[in-house]
Amino acid sequence: MKLVFWGTRGSLPMNTPNHRIFGGNTSCVSVQAGDDLIAFDAGSGLVHLGAEMAETGRREIDIFFSHFHADHICGLPFFKPLFNADNTVRLHSFGDDAESLRNALDGYLKDPIFPMGLADFEADLQFINHATDDNLHIGSLSVSALAIPHPGGAHALKATIGKKNFVYATDTEHTPDAPNQALIDFMQAVDLAVYDCTYDDDEFSERRGWGHSTWQEGLRLAAAAKVAKFGIFHHEPERTDDMLLDIETRAREMLAASFVTRDFMRLEI
DSSP: OEEEEEEOBOSSOOOSTTSSSSOOOBSEEEEEETTEEEEEOOSTTHHHHHHHHHHHTOOEEEEEOSOOOGGGTTTGGGOGGGGOTTOEEEEEEESSOTTHHHHHHHHHSSTTTOSOOGGGOOSEEEEEEEOTTOOEEETTEEEEEEEEOOTTOEEEEEEEETTEEEEEEOSOOOBTTBOOHHHHHHHTTOSEEEEEOOBOHHHHGGGTTSSOOBHHHHHHHHHHHTOSEEEEESBOTTOOHHHHHHHHHHHHHHOTTEEEOOTTEEEEO
16 A cells, blocks of 8 residues: 655645745645555645646546545646546545535635636546445445544545555544544554644644644554554644654654654555
């Protein structure tokens, strides 16, 4: 299973001299096993995945959405494969409302917000909604989901092939001193998990209700779930490289097998 972190920033893309090491693209992670390729979320990082697909001639992809806030869908109108009639792009969502993803994109991609709409894409664009407890198969990869707390709802996602597995858990808010046991179970003993680490524990009291968690809570969940590796993900937009390097040092003192995710990082598990 090969992973590429095309975007690791949360809420807002950033590009300053202090965002060079970790990058500023919003959430997008691709997972590849053999010829099978999927992506989790379509933030601004999706643009770079699309460029690579165009260069290599890949004709299809399945994109799974954790939820539909702007920073997780903003890459779609700039995704090159959507402008080629030979391509197939399947957009997957979870939950009760089968039309919610289509409605979100239809509202986003129209005047006065954006000058083009869904009808302008040339690829075979498919919307596929699933029940939260569905276990899906994309070739050799399986994908499952878990509902997690976030304004408007969100889902953690898991990709599995054989005994290898990767959990993507963003965006979510925790309750202090009440670990999310369902998420711990979902993450149990996985090879790699990434989690919404937008804030620090010291900041969290002033940001309750904003829908995000802390890197320390992520480490606590990872330790409870006995994950093999843990990635700090969905960085607060104004976190500079120096701040994130400091967080990585402190995180490794708590959990040695932890790291801060970076844009364009490639891993194999």
